[in-house]
Amino acid sequence: QVQLVESGGGLVQAGGSLRLSCAASGSISSISAMGWYRQAPGKQRELVATVTSSGSTNYADSVKGRFTISRDNAKNTVYLQMNSLQPEDTAVYYCNAGSLLLLNVLTQKPSSRSWGQGTQVTVAL
Numbered sequence: 791q792v793q794l795v796e797s798g799g800g801l802v803q804a805g806g807s808l809r810l811s812c813a814a815s816g817s818i819s820s821i822s823a824m825g826w827y828r829q830a831p832g833k834q835r836e837l838v839a840t841v842t843s844s845g846s847t848n849y850a851d852s853v854k855g856r857f858t859i860s861r862d863n864a865k866n867t868v869y870l871q872m873n874s875l876q877p878e879d880t881a882v883y884y885c886n887a888g889s890l891l892l893l894n895v896l897t898q899k900p901s902s903r904s905w906g907q908g909t910q911v912t913v914a915l
Contacts, residue, residue: 791904792816792887799883799909802875810870810909812885824861824868825893828881828911837897838883840890841868853879875913882908 798810814821825840839849839859847859858871868885884905886896896903 792818792821794885794887794904794906796883796885796906796909799911801912801914804876804913804915806875806913807871807873808875808911810872810883810885810911812868812870812906814866814868814885814887818866818887821866821887823890823893824885824887826859826868826870827884827886827897828879829884829908830881833881835884835897835900836881837893839870840893842890872911875911877913877915880911880913882910884908 792814793816794812794814796812798808800808802808823840823842826838827835828838829835838853839857841847841859841861843863849857856874861868886893886903
């Protein structure tokens with residue numbers, strides 16, 4: 791099983807930036823990809839960005855051009871640099887790890903994997 795610890799959230803003004811970090815530990819040999827998700831109140835958990843062990847990335851349309859995902863394989867850590875933040879980016883941000891297929895499945899079946907505590911991002915006008 792993989793343990794995940796997210797950090798870096800906070801309160802920021804619209805147009806500002808934040809950098810999130812997620813450290814993975816445990817059964818990390820099974821990790822081929824890592825991803826960031828977010829969940830706003832009353833909404834389904836959304837897959838925001840993914841990165842594979844080779845560095846290939848993918849983004850939700852809502853964050854393309856503003857967010858950048860990166861990964862330090864040696865530290866089993868994934869980062870999410872968030873720029874030009876908007877109030878609609880307000881959510882609890884989570885990460886997870888596994889195969890790309892699993893990361894996508896988790897948006898429909900979040901209980902299929904354990905999650906960290908998440909980190910709150912609040913963007914004020």
